[in-house]
Amino acid sequence: MQILVIEDEQKVARALRQGLEGEHYHVEVAESGEDGFFRALSGSFDVIILDLMLPGRSGLEILTTLRRQGHRTPVLVLTAKDAVQDRVVGLDSGADDYLVKPFAFAELLARLRALLRRGRPVEALRLRVDDLEMDLASRKAARAGEPIELTAREFDLLEYLLRHEGEIVSREMLTREVWKEPSRGTPLDNVIDVHIARVRKKVDTDGRAKLIHTVRGVGFLVKQGEP
Numbered sequence: 055m056q057i058l059v060i061e062d063e064q065k066v067a068r069a070l071r072q073g074l075e076g077e078h079y080h081v082e083v084a085e086s087g088e089d090g091f092f093r094a095l096s097g098s099f100d101v102i103i104l105d106l107m108l109p110g111r112s113g114l115e116i117l118t119t120l121r122r123q124g125h126r127t128p129v130l131v132l133t134a135k136d137a138v139q140d141r142v143v144g145l146d147s148g149a150d151d152y153l154v155k156p157f158a159f160a161e162l163l164a165r166l167r168a169l170l171r172r173g174r175p176v177e178a179l180r181l182r183v184d185d186l187e188m189d190l191a192s193r194k195a196a197r198a199g200e201p202i203e204l205t206a207r208e209f210d211l212l213e214y215l216l217r218h219e220g221e222i223v224s225r226e227m228l229t230r231e232v233w234k235e236p237s238r239g240t241p242l243d244n245v246i247d248v249h250i251a252r253v254r255k256k257v258d259t260d261g262r263a264k265l266i267h268t269v270r271g272v273g274f275l276v277k278q279g280e281p
């Protein structure tokens with residue numbers, strides 16, 4: 055498997071190369087948008103990891119041009135913390151998935167495996183469990199077709215739970231991947247619990263199968279409702 059990493063931050067680029075080579079991927083790194091773009095044009099990669107903030111030719115320009123020229127290589131976009139708008143634009147421009155920096159390497163691997171499994175890019179990124187649907191490009195959620203109003207954080211939280219459907223998600227994971235904090239603490243645990251309660255109230259409304267479950271002392275779990 056050939057992966058092209060387009061990332062100007064040397065520390066991140068080096069960590070990605072080491073980590074991915076450790077997983078037996080073949081990795082090429084481009085440290086500028088220009089270099090990355092011309093390498094990407096060769097079309098010989100299975101996945102491209104693309105940082106959006108690049109000097110010279112921006113990640114978005116690269117992505118748009120590649121797609122316009124008909125290149126369908128799956129692209130995983132890296133965006134800065136809180137740059138929600140970036141993700142939306144990135145997905146609209148033809149990215150297949152995105153990760154917010156800083157991210158855990160294990161999460162990156164999981165996303166890459168999913169992209170490689172999928173083989174070819176899909177039009178828009180959607181998550182679905184039971185009758186709950188999330189459209190990641192437009193940042194909209196709905197249950198049985200009824201729109202659910204979510205704050206940005208609630209959306210991120212629900213998205214993370216859906217991506218890990220059937221797996222127990224710990225508060226530790228939510229701390230790192232949704233709140234982007236390095237370590238857990240009681241105040242943040244309380245914040246997480248409050249958000250879970252709010253999201254649950256919006257998603258698991260009366261009369262609908264329960265999708266968000268609490269696993270006492272461990273964390274949370276989203277799974278298909280019982281019929």
Ligand code: CA
Pocket residue numbers: 061062063105106107108
């Ligand atoms: Ca950058």
